[in-house]
Amino acid sequence: MDRGVTPESGRIEREQLRPGDHIYTWRTEKIFGHKIRLYAHHGIYESDVKVIQLTWTRVQVHETVATANPAPGAAVQHSLGGSLPKKRCPRCGGAKHQGDLVVSCLDCFLGTGKEKDELCLFAYAVPKWFYDKSHSIFRQPTCSMEAEDPAEKVLRRANDLLDNGGTRTHYNILHNNCFHLAFYCKTGTDYHHPVALGVEISMGTWEELLNEPQPFGVAVKTALQMQAQ
Secondary structure, eight states, X not given: OGGGOOSSOOBOOGGGOOTTOEEEEEEEEEXXXXXXXXXXXXXXXXXXXXXXXXXXXXXXXXXXHHHHOOSTTHHHHHOOOOSSOSSOOTTTTTOOEETTEEEEOHHHHHOOSSSOOOEEEOBOSOOHHHHHHHHTTOSSOSBOSSOOOOHHHHHHHHHHHHHHOOGGGSOBTTTBSHHHHHHHHHHSSOOOSOOOOOOOOOHHHHHXXXXXXXXXXXXXXXXXXXXXX
């Protein structure tokens, strides 16, 4: 496939990026010694100092999980973090935003810390065998059989939303998240399905996590329930 993307991995190098690419990166965390891919964050690449993306905040996730879980304070203390670092670098700290749609540099998109999360390319116009094989591995889409529009049209859509706003610039964790926004910019059509951005984790790992002292287990169960809806 284009630039070496396979059903098993969409991993690419920075120098392979092109303006208008739909890119994503896995957010990983160590939880009780287990390195886990918690979710994927998506965006539209324009340059190394401009990635347009829809974000969610800690407050939104706290409120969403707390509403689903009546245990006082449990989910709020242990909910997942935001999709961008709290403190962004000087290159993009004052970048433009519209609602929950923001611009960041590629470094901030990829994450912070010594190990930056991997950079992946979302593939379009893949054959059915490729699509079926990738979806037997991952729980969330990493490719599409739909054709992608030319780069100039993709960037025009993304920047028009950034300039003019609209309902697409308001984040919804299942129905209008960073994936939905990037898919719309690439194809001009809506992705008409809820997308939970988390990925599959082995049953053994889940069992170990769920046996951890409360309230962490409660928060994990709630997150699973939300993804299954």
